[in-house]
Amino acid sequence: MISTRTLTAAALAIAIALPAVAHIEKTEPLQSLRQSYFALLGMTFGPMADMVKGDIEWDGATFERWASDLSGVTPYQVERGFAPGSEEGRTRAKPDIWLNIDDFNAKLADLRREAASLAEVAKAGDRAAIQAQFVATGKTCKACHDEYKAKDYLY
Numbered sequence: 001m002i003s004t005r006t007l008t009a010a011a012l013a014i015a016i017a018l019p020a021v022a023h024i025e026k027t028e029p030l031q032s033l034r035q036s037y038f039a040l041l042g043m044t045f046g047p048m049a050d051m052v053k054g055d056i057e058w059d060g061a062t063f064e065r066w067a068s069d070l071s072g073v074t075p076y077q078v079e080r081g082f083a084p085g086s087e088e089g090r091t092r093a094k095p096d097i098w099l100n101i102d103d104f105n106a107k108l109a110d111l112r113r114e115a116a117s118l119a120e121v122a123k124a125g126d127r128a129a130i131q132a133q134f135v136a137t138g139k140t141c142k143a144c145h146d147e148y149k150a151k152d153y154l155y
């Protein structure tokens with residue numbers, strides 16, 4: 001049986017390990033929040049791209065799982081991470097976001113819609129349709145990055 005003491009030690013180890021996570025900066029919680037969200041998107045989307053490109057072997061069940069993960073993450077209210085006052089700090093978010101917040105939010109809505117559709121299509125299992133919907137989803141990432149994400153940190 002696992003003792004309470006062991007569990008407490010494990011919880012402490014996690015708490016101590018947390019500040020080492022690159023995306024969590026106590027002085028920049030909003031920037032950390034949005035970057036963590038996008039990092040999760042990237043680390044889910046990237047392997048899917050590898051599978052679509054054939055860099056890793058196609059496995060419909062795994063792809064379906066990843067698509068489900070992606071559509072599970074996208075609804076998270078990342079808008080909170082773009083609250084006024086979070087323009088600066090260690091960020092690649094362009095200042096244009098805060099000047100065009102309606103357009104930015106519309107692009108976020110595009111992402112959520114296409115990711116939800118990708119999860120549905122992945123369930124149906126038609127590989128050609130899955131790949132087409134994967135591309136449609138990727139376009140929503142690119143549309144926003146082209147306008148609102150800098151290649152390098154701005155500050």
Ligand code: HEC
Nearest residue numbers: 035038039041042045091092093107108111140141144149
């Ligand atoms: C509505 C706009 C928008 C959409 C849609 C969007 N992104 Fe981003 N993304 C950003 C912005 C802005 C940043 C920079 C955030 C910052 O540095 O504060 C970013 C950052 C990132 C990062 C870097 C995160 C880090 O480690 O700091 C990755 C990876 C990423 N996005 C992947 C994706 C993928 C994959 C998709 C689509 C599935 C996507 N994004 C869709 C706006 C968007």
